[in-house]
Amino acid sequence: MNASSDQHNKTRIQSKIRFLEEQLVSLDHYLPETYDYLMMELDRQRRLLAELEVQDHFTRIDSENESTH
Numbered sequence: 001m002n003a004s005s006d007q008h009n010k011t012r013i014q015s016k017i018r019f020l021e022e023q024l025v026s027l028d029h030y031l032p033e034t035y036d037y038l039m040m041e042l043d044r045q046r047r048l049l050a051e052l053e054v055q056d057h058f059t060r061i062d063s064e065n066e067s068t069h
Helices: 003-025 032-068
Strands: none
Touching: 003 032
């Protein structure tokens, strides 16, 4: 993946996270199954975002090391 694609994926995941957070806030009353589903999906999206951010950071570390050798 290139940097542009990574940034696009991050932006897309961040949009999904915002949507899920809005859905959680807008629940009028306690709906256990809906709440559980939204929390599970929110966790999944946050994990995907963390994976992309870690991979991006590792790529930068590797490229810095390659340019110094």
